[in-house]
Amino acid sequence: MKDEITVTIKDSKDRTFSRDWKNTDDKRDAIRWTLELRDLPHYLDIANIVEITVI
Numbered sequence: 001m002k003d004e005i006t007v008t009i010k011d012s013k014d015r016t017f018s019r020d021w022k023n024t025d026d027k028r029d030a031i032r033w034t035l036e037l038r039d040l041p042h043y044l045d046i047a048n049i050v051e052i053t054v055i
Helices: 027-035
Strands: 003-011 016-024 049-054
Touching: 003 027, 016 027, 027 049
Parallel strands: none
Antiparallel strands: 003 016, 003 049
């Protein structure tokens, strides 16, 4: 059964971005898809990620 996974990325200045992925149960894919998004917010310092949370 596939569920919903929420991936939250936090950078070194405590700025966060979250994305929900429906119909998946693969946490690694959800992280990869989030990091590959073309529409990541410009304020997020992708080079200085300090935490990735998957729920």
